[in-house]
Amino acid sequence: MITAFSSFCVLCSVLNFWSLKKTGQLISLDLGENNLSGCIPTWVGEKLSNMKILRLRSNSFSGHIPNEICQMSRLQVLDLAKNNLSGNIPSCFRNLSAMTLVNRSTYPRIYSQAPNNTRYSSVSGIVSVLLWLKGRGDEYRNILGLVTSIDLSSNKLLGEIPREITDLNGLNFLNLSHNQLIGPIPEGIGNMGSLQCIDFSRNQLSGEIPPTISNLSFLSMLDVSYNHLKGNIPTGTQLQTFDASSFIGNNLCGPPLPINCSSNGKTHSYEGSHGHGVNWFFVSATIGFVVGLWIVIAPLLICRSWRHAYFHFLDHVWFKLQSFSSYSITV
Known part of the structure; x- marks a missing residue:
């Protein structure tokens, strides 16, 4: 079984992934850090239903994220970051059932084994892949089977964060930063009890941070900086321990920001005769x-x-x- 294809990415670009359509048992596909362009083929989700790792990071893919990816029920890692993708985030992501399983019984490693009667039948081993989680890149190998991640950062995605994405109770890492997303943070985000890292920074999100986010007991990183959020930062066991830089660029108040909140949840300021927050x-x-x-x-x-x-x-x-x-x- 082939676990990494970056060595022949140019060939894949020329053939438009045609040869991959016949490898229905493919477990991992890593075409990151290349110069591939065009739209992501819809048959990726239709033909590669056994895929667990799909990494197309740092290419020049454009167009919408195909809904057919939602047919990849075994997908654990979806990395489409740093492309030119546009349109809305598919609401059908809720069908990625491998990301809905909490405390799933699985092996920490992902093994690959090519089907018989193929030219790759002798290729097998432990799958490893480079993942950017918590702001840094690391090669995951021995615990890759325990990782679930969606990274759509640094694209041109529009619209709201679909509330259906909160059904992914087994998701560990969610990165939607550096897009053009609008609207509120879904209220149900507090139901995603397995989340360890959330990055919604550099968007145009509005409204208040849902109080339910304080229910995420495993959350070790949160970044909602540079949006249009307002109101109190919810009080929780971890939220006040995060750096203030995780919340700047909004109209938020309360710890860890050095800005007090009034009783109505708005930023408390001293206004002078001109009403600009300074008592002259x-x-x-x-x-x-x-x-x-x-x-x-x-x-x-x-x-x-x-x-x-x-x-x-x-x-x-x-x-x-x-x-x-x-x-x-x-x-």
């Missing part, structure tokens, strides 16, 4: 105090004769006060 009265008063203080102190520090005259004046005032007090007591 206190600013001008502070500046006036500092300037006035230095007008008095600076000459005393610079000119010795002024210092002597100033302290002589203070002694004279103090003597007058004592004399007045003594006169009052005598009377």
